[in-house]
Amino acid sequence: MAIKVFVPRDATACALGADTVAESILQGAAGRGIDIELVRNGSRGAFWLEPMVEVETDAGRLAFGPVTIADIASLFESGFPGESDHALSLGPVNGIDWLASQQRLTFLRAGWTDPLSIGDYRSMDGCKGLERALAMEPQEIIDEVMESGLRGRGGAAFPTGIKWQTVLDAPADQKYIVCNADEGDSGTFADRLLMEADPYQLIEGMTIAGLAVGATEGYIYLRSEYPHARAVLQEAIKRAGREQWLGDDILGSGRSFNLHMRIGAGAYICGEETALLDSLEGKRGMIRFKPPLPAIKGLLGQPTVVNNVLSLGAISTILAEGAAYYRDFGTGRSRGTLTVQLAGNIRRGGLVEVPFGASLRDLVEGYGGGTASGRPARAIQVGGPLGAYIPESQWDVTLNYGALTEIGAMLGHGGVVVFDDTVDMAQQARFAMEFCAVESCGKCTPCRVGSVRGVEVIDRVIANEDREANLKVLYDLCETMDKGSLCAMGGLTPMPVRSALRHFPGDFRK
Amino acid sequence: MNAAAVSVQEVVESIVESHRDSVGALLPVLHDIQDRLGYVPEESLPWVAGALNLSRAEVHGVMSFYHDFRNSAAGRHTIQICRAEACQSMGSRKLEQHAIERLGIGFGETTGDGMITLEAVYCLGNCACAPSLRIGDSLHARVDAAGFDRLLDSLEEQA
Numbered sequence: 001m002a003i004k005v006f007v008p009r010d011a012t013a014c015a016l017g018a019d020t021v022a023e024s025i026l027q028g029a030a031g032r033g034i035d036i037e038l039v040r041n042g043s044r045g046a047f048w049l050e051p052m053v054e055v056e057t058d059a060g061r062l063a064f065g066p067v068t069i070a071d072i073a074s075l076f077e078s079g080f081p082g083e084s085d086h087a088l089s090l091g092p093v094n095g096i097d098w099l100a101s102q103q104r105l106t107f108l109r110a111g112w113t114d115p116l117s118i119g120d121y122r123s124m125d126g127c128k129g130l131e132r133a134l135a136m137e138p139q140e141i142i143d144e145v146m147e148s149g150l151r152g153r154g155g156a157a158f159p160t161g162i163k164w165q166t167v168l169d170a171p172a173d174q175k176y177i178v179c180n181a182d183e184g185d186s187g188t189f190a191d192r193l194l195m196e197a198d199p200y201q202l203i204e205g206m207t208i209a210g211l212a213v214g215a216t217e218g219y220i221y222l223r224s225e226y227p228h229a230r231a232v233l234q235e236a237i238k239r240a241g242r243e244q245w246l247g248d249d250i251l252g253s254g255r256s257f258n259l260h261m262r263i264g265a266g267a268y269i270c271g272e273e274t275a276l277l278d279s280l281e282g283k284r285g286m287i288r289f290k291p292p293l294p295a296i297k298g299l300l301g302q303p304t305v306v307n308n309v310l311s312l313g314a315i316s317t318i319l320a321e322g323a324a325y326y327r328d329f330g331t332g333r334s335r336g337t338l339t340v341q342l343a344g345n346i347r348r349g350g351l352v353e354v355p356f357g358a359s360l361r362d363l364v365e366g367y368g369g370g371t372a373s374g375r376p377a378r379a380i381q382v383g384g385p386l387g388a389y390i391p392e393s394q395w396d397v398t399l400n401y402g403a404l405t406e407i408g409a410m411l412g413h414g415g416v417v418v419f420d421d422t423v424d425m426a427q428q429a430r431f432a433m434e435f436c437a438v439e440s441c442g443k444c445t446p447c448r449v450g451s452v453r454g455v456e457v458i459d460r461v462i463a464n465e466d467r468e469a470n471l472k473v474l475y476d477l478c479e480t481m482d483k484g485s486l487c488a489m490g491g492l493t494p495m496p497v498r499s500a501l502r503h504f505p506g507d508f509r510k
Numbered sequence: 511m512n513a514a515a516v517s518v519q520e521v522v523e524s525i526v527e528s529h530r531d532s533v534g535a536l537l538p539v540l541h542d543i544q545d546r547l548g549y550v551p552e553e554s555l556p557w558v559a560g561a562l563n564l565s566r567a568e569v570h571g572v573m574s575f576y577h578d579f580r581n582s583a584a585g586r587h588t589i590q591i592c593r594a595e596a597c598q599s600m601g602s603r604k605l606e607q608h609a610i611e612r613l614g615i616g617f618g619e620t621t622g623d624g625m626i627t628l629e630a631v632y633c634l635g636n637c638a639c640a641p642s643l644r645i646g647d648s649l650h651a652r653v654d655a656a657g658f659d660r661l662l663d664s665l666e667e668q669a
Contacts, residue, residue, distance in 0.1 A: 011649050012638065012639055014649060015636055015639065015642065015648075016639060016652075047638035184632065184633055186592075186594030186597070187595060188633075188637065225631060225634050262534065263537070263538075265537060265576030265579060266576055266577035266631070280533065281534040282533075282562075283572060299533075343637035344599035344600065344637065345599040345600055381595055385632075419598075428598075
């Protein structure tokens with residue numbers, strides 16, 4: 001019987017050579033007369049080990065990584081695809097501590113399955129949540145989501161159950177489910193990983209959302225920078241339709257939910273839900289005034305659930321295992337698991353899913369293993385380009401919504417970007433303003449003009465032109481953007497700037 | 511179908527027709543035009559506007575809002591270098607500088623021989639293995655100056 005060999009099809013794995021590694025393994029096996037079945041699985045998110053090749057054995061999956069094409073010949077010589085003492089052998093997948101010590105709920109299937117295999121999805125409890133939801137009243141589904149304590153994972157952390165309740169209670173002939181897959185924050189890739197490794201989980205979550213609020217149409221708004229995710233989702237939607245997980249007769253229930261995909265066009269602001277809705281309607285991605293909330297007047301003026309990929313991904317687990325199961329992970333008002341993406345200058349980067357409660361230091365030093373450069377870490381930006389730069393003195397902060405807010409930071413979408421001691425924090429502050437100037441939708445003045453002025457003022461501070469006066473102007477500008485902007489883009493751009501000023505004042509006075 | 515024999519107008523009209531009943535058809539239409547023709551020709555805007563019952567100003571407004579859409583042809587290869595924070599932490603500012611010097615063009619420009627268009631991009635979702643760049647739909651990780659030169663050489667060999 002053919003031996004199953006797994007090489008991830010994930011974008012990062014491919015960026016590190018997974019396609020050529022797969023090709024080379026096929027050739028190597030053919031040349032040696034070894035019968036293998038190559039599976040392009042999803043990544044487990046241990047990107048520091050990619051391309052991570054796995055082999056199915058009686059004793060479970062064995063892993064090798066990071067594998068390059070230069071290693072293929074010696075791998076085969078050492079016994080691959082079987083027991084091997086090759087230098088790249090990582091032993092059983094279940095024994096890799098970096099993965100085994102995590103608590104995978106949303107990313108439970110990632111890496112184990114062929115992302116597009118219906119059978120693989122079913123064999124790991126896929127559709128269990130949907131089947132249960134089909135037997136429930138809409139209110140019962142929403143009660144379950146409320147009880148789970150799930151809060152939106154896009155960044156704003158709004159309770160998902162309350163959002164759904166609002167849409168359920170809004171009378172309308174047509175309602176919509178919109179998945180915000182415009183993951184634009186630097187340092188984040190969890191949405192991409194989920195879509196590429198386990199697309200049916202997102203589809204299932206969206207279908208359950210549709211059943212819960214009475215929406216029969218759904219849209220995934222995916223950023224154009226993710227061509228791999230696009231290809232996987234397009235095929236997954238097609239196959240899910242054939243399985244009646246989507247369409248006009250979901251699993252024979254007579255109920256309908258149709259799913260469409262829309263591709264963004266390189267605008268960061270479209271990750272903001274109201275700009276996203278305008279973009280979905282074929283317009284410029286401009287912010288809308290709130291209220292009315294999208295839950296009342298969203299896509300085409302109809303009640304609309306707009307949820308992040310990870311929020312919708314968590315739904316299938318909550319419905320499959322029950323609210324209590326999910327809620328019992330985590331602490332306080334941060335329930336379930338925390339999905340952190342270790343990125344930037346880090347030795348062991350990738351996706352870490354653990355119960356809420358770990359500190360920033362645990363994650364960056366424990367899982368991350370320090371910097372990639374080997375130099376001391378100096379600043380960590382948490383929560384994307386609008387998040388704060390956190391100095392070493394605060395790395396013991398617990399990563400949850402409340403604790404980060406207390407130190408003037410935010411969790412956002414869970415991106416953690418590490419910088420070593422070569423970083424110039426005045427340049428990072430300048431970049432925050434520059435990015436805002438490039439990506440502002442232009443609707444409100446504090447954001448549109450403030451960001452441009454921000455770059456100019458920081459340049460003057462760096463050049464030591466009337467420094468004290470210009471620093472005062474900068475603080476004042478931050479205040480205006482914070483208080484006067486229409487959305488989080490202009491409103492939060494001051495966060496990285498102020499944190500750099502507060503914690504790294506010396507960098508502005510060189 | 512022989513692409514050369516089909517006029518821009520016919521291409522645009524068939525694309526608009528295929529999206530006529532879609533919600534928010536304008537973005538998918540502009541994407542399809544760019545996929546087919548490599549850019550969105552100025553002359554196509556009135557046809558798109560007419561077919562979707564929009565004003566020409568609305569179409570222009572949408573087209574110019576999004577970074578992805580271009581109104582003139584790009585080079586044979588488009589290289590997007592990520593300029594965002596995770597890549598900065600791994601030396602992307604140096605990579606940018608190297609690319610600009612090696613190619614002799616800035617962001618948004620195309621080399622004189624029409625080979626390479628250089629673009630800035632803000633995050634490719636490859637942040638654990640930075641710096642990142644994208645050539646067409648292929649993503650590259652941990653790219654330093656030497657890695658950039660190797661990629662460029664392989665593009666030149668293909669030509």
